[in-house]
Amino acid sequence: MSLTEEPKTVTWPATHYAFVEAIGPFMTTAPETWQRAHALLPALSLHNRILGYMSLYKLGPNVYRAGFALDAPPVELPEGLGYEEFAGGQYSLFALTGPYSQLPAASGRAWQIVAERKIPIREDWAIENYVKDPRTTPPDQLVTEILIPTV
Numbered sequence: 001m002s003l004t005e006e007p008k009t010v011t012w013p014a015t016h017y018a019f020v021e022a023i024g025p026f027m028t029t030a031p032e033t034w035q036r037a038h039a040l041l042p043a044l045s046l047h048n049r050i051l052g053y054m055s056l057y058k059l060g061p062n063v064y065r066a067g068f069a070l071d072a073p074p075v076e077l078p079e080g081l082g083y084e085e086f087a088g089g090q091y092s093l094f095a096l097t098g099p100y101s102q103l104p105a106a107s108g109r110a111w112q113i114v115a116e117r118k119i120p121i122r123e124d125w126a127i128e129n130y131v132k133d134p135r136t137t138p139p140d141q142l143v144t145e146i147l148i149p150t151v
Contacts, residue, residue, distance in 0.1 A: 012089060012127065014086065014087055016070040020066050030055070055127070065125075090149070090151070091147035092119055095146070100142065107126075107128070124149035129145040
């Protein structure tokens with residue numbers, strides 16, 4: 001697994017975010033919510049500019065959101081998608097290069113590093129930002145940013 005082990009402190013900007021949300025074990029909810037989100041993407045794209053793909057998640061209870069960063073508040077939001085202006089904030093950033101199948105282990109390791117280094121975290125959404133398009137990028141070259149909310 002190719003994960004950066006030295007976190008960078010970054011500020012994530014406020015983001016217009018359209019999403020599908022599910023509660024439960026991430027191994028189940030993540031693929032299901034992405035399947036539903038991708039099914040709604042053509043309708044969302046008719047009236048909105050998509051800037052990127054990202055998931056937000058919280059631990060305990062496990063809440064997972066699969067969704068899309070937009071350039072503005074959504075116009076004609078398709079039924080089945082939620083919307084909020086995500087506030088952003090300060091994060092510890094780790095980068096995974098490789099297939100999405102490595103994300104559970106990579107996220108676990110990122111959280112472990114934060115705990116080992118006693119980096120203070122805040123109660124907020126963690127982020128997985130999908131930097132490269134899986135439709136045009138080989139799986140071993142995909143880049144995913146894992147961002148853990150910090151104080």
